[in-house]
Amino acid sequence: MRTKYAPAAIAFAVAAALTLTACGGGDDKAKSPVTDVSTAADSNKAGTVLDRPFTKPDFVLTDTQGKKFDFRERTKGKPTLIYFGYTNCPDVCPLTMSNIAIAKKRLPKADQDKLQVVFVTTDPERDTPESLGKWLKAQDPSFIGLTGDFPTIQAGARSIGIGIDPATKDKDGKVVSMHGAQVIAFSPKTDQGYVLYGDTATAEDYTKDLPKIITGENP
Numbered sequence: 001m002r003t004k005y006a007p008a009a010i011a012f013a014v015a016a017a018l019t020l021t022a023c024g025g026g027d028d029k030a031k032s033p034v035t036d037v038s039t040a041a042d043s044n045k046a047g048t049v050l051d052r053p054f055t056k057p058d059f060v061l062t063d064t065q066g067k068k069f070d071f072r073e074r075t076k077g078k079p080t081l082i083y084f085g086y087t088n089c090p091d092v093c094p095l096t097m098s099n100i101a102i103a104k105k106r107l108p109k110a111d112q113d114k115l116q117v118v119f120v121t122t123d124p125e126r127d128t129p130e131s132l133g134k135w136l137k138a139q140d141p142s143f144i145g146l147t148g149d150f151p152t153i154q155a156g157a158r159s160i161g162i163g164i165d166p167a168t169k170d171k172d173g174k175v176v177s178m179h180g181a182q183v184i185a186f187s188p189k190t191d192q193g194y195v196l197y198g199d200t201a202t203a204e205d206y207t208k209d210l211p212k213i214i215t216g217e218n219p
Contacts, residue, residue: 046205047185047195047219054193056186057082057156061120061148064133069146071118071156072191079214080116080186082193084157084164084179086123087135092181092199094139100183101140103206111214114188118144120153122164122179160184160193185209189216 056072063069071082081100085093100117107115119136121127124147127135132145147153154164162180170176181199186192195213197205209219 045219046201047197047209049218050194050196053187053190054160054184056191056193057159059148059152059156061146061152061156062129064129064136064145066129069144071146075116075118075186076191077188078116079114079188079216080118081183081213082118082120082160082186083183084120084122084153084162085181086121086177086179087127087132088123089177096181096183096199096201097136097139097143099201099203100206101143102203103210104140104142106207107210107214111211112142114214115210116144117142118146120146120156122153122157123167123177124148124150124153125167185213187216188214195219 056075058072060068060070083093083096083100085096087093097117097119104112104115104117117140119132121132127145127147129145129147132147136143136145150166154166157164157180162182162184163178164180165178167175167177183197183201184193185195185197187194195209195218212219
């Protein structure tokens with residue numbers, strides 16, 4: 001599968017539009033707004049603290065062991081990062097997960113055990129529990145991988161302002177997948193998604209912020 005990638009752009013203002021993004025080249029179609037959110041912006045920080053936090057997606061998907069995973073229930077009261085992507089992504093998806101994995105390994109062991117990192121596939125037809133588990137194991141064995149039916153995944157993503165389109169073929173017959181490239185951090189105190197990271201966040205950015213996210217503080 002090949003994708004086109006345009007850098008995620010978030011307009012830091014009273015209302016900021018989260019955009020559809022894809023991996024591997026530029027495309028104006030990737031800039032269509034998904035939803036509006038109010039943000040507290042600081043251009044010097046990688047993470048944007050949301051004035052209007054998101055409620056956790058209320059979906060039940062399938063984990064890499066083939067078992068049902070109730071996202072809201074299983075991550076209740078736990079610091080959680082969620083990202084929507086797919087294993088055939090050539091660039092932004094593996095880089096994002098690698099950056100988080102590096103930062104997570106730098107945490108004290110007790111904090112590593114607290115943090116939940118959830119990767120939800122946007123390509124469920126190709127990403128089976130087995131293939132998803134194999135891909136995530138190379139990133140960090142503790143990462144949680146979820147798959148399921150596309151409408152459920154799409155609805156869950158959109159509930160937190162992340163757009164996902166069904167895979168299509170371009171003029172050359174290549175499969176193109178469009179998906180938002182944002183990472184949302186959920187507070188263990190409120191269970192709300194209160195910090196948003198774009199695709200430019202680095203391992204150093206996550207290393208700096210994760211200790212505060214673990215305790216539900218603003219980074």
